[in-house]
Amino acid sequence: MMKLLFIFSIVLASRAGIALGQCTVTKDAYGQVITSCQAINYVSESSSLNKQFTFLGSEFSSFPLWQEGRIRLDNSGQELTCLLAYNLFSQEVLCQLGGDLPIRSVTPDWFMVNGVEYTRQMTNVLGLKYKLYTTALNSGQNKVLKSAKARLIKTPIRNGYDKDHPFAGYYQVDQQYYIQKGSAIPQPITLTRHSVLSALGDHRAKLKTNLSKTSLTVDEVIKLVSHYDSLRVIAQLNSTSLSTDPAFNEVLESDLTYPVQAWKAQVYSRIYVGFEITDAGQVINIGLLSPENVGFGFKEAVEEALSKLSTTKSAYKGRYALPVAFTYSYHPAKELTFLPVNTVSDERLGDRILLNEFVVNQVVQRDRVSSREVWGYYK
Secondary structure, eight states, rough: OOEEEEEEEEESSTTTOEEEEEEEEHHHHHHHSEEEEEEEEEOSSSEEEEEEEESOSSSSSSSSSSEEEESSSSSSOOEEEEEEETTTTTTTEEEEEEETOOEEEOOOOOOTTEEEEEEEEEETTTTTEEEEEEEEEEOEEEEEEEEEEEEEEEBBBOOOOOOSOOOOOEEEEEEEEEEETTTTTOEESBHHHHHHHHHHHHTTTHHHHTTTSBBBOOHHHHHHHHHHHHHHHHHHHHHHHHOOEEEEEEEEHHHHOHHHHHTOOOOOEHHHHHHHTOOOOOOOOEEOSOOOOTTTOHHHHHHHHHHHBOOOOOOOOOOEEEEEEEEEEEEEEOOOEEEEOOOOOOHHHHEEEEEOEEEEEEEEEEOOOOOEOOOOOOO
């Protein structure tokens, strides 16, 4: 029978304070996973009392604790095979490569154990970063994720099989669900209509039509996200027609230029401009969706170009978002191109159709590289 020794702290309910001990995870005669700890209760400075505590369950995701698995330390690294133990309390992944090599605590970008894939996420709580591992419950561009976190409930409970030896407490595993839109940071949700629709944001009205229940099951959330995926695909198909329209592209290519003040300052950026096309094909309500970069002219350049497109086909009726990447290259090393990395959130785009990105590249001669990306502020 496999087992793992580890050290952790227990806060006792007495006035004695803290007891430290070595714990072992095993199965008892009744098939229950238990954690047994030899603890030392410091009664006073001159005396102590040794005692064993037994808790139902464990901090780990499986039993036996050690399971064959694979890890990938980063996105570009190769997969390594090792024995894994995943601690749900500390979110620690223990790896044993075999032989006499020591057990290592690792922080992989990805790992798989018992056929389940886990991906590392980083979350911020009060300014502190914590690692978190999630599993994807569906495929597709937008995903429903789940994480598990164990906590020790230090409440004595009866042993259902052996009433003479109650447990000092038990490990409870809590589930947290998230929606991840593309490669964005996963957004935590509750299994309620309001929470899920708030996370999806755009297309909310269409998703809400056939959704009458307040509380949702996990399967219902997955189906809702799949429906959201299909709506996004339809929107993208609609956007392709305008993105490939010859008249639309001719206006952008002929009238959209790199602002002089921006290339003189050697700055580059990505901006998003929203606009609408009416039933009559008129282009109206042109406005900035991304932060304003005051003084560099990016916003003005795109708005001025779009204003030249006074009318277009009425078939393009809708609300659009046009991303424009202003990039910067140095001559003669044109391969040295500075590309903007900042993007806006889906919440900022709302239910707009996202068009294909238009790129405006500026090639200049400079003795030294000093370019920087600018990303302004929201008004």
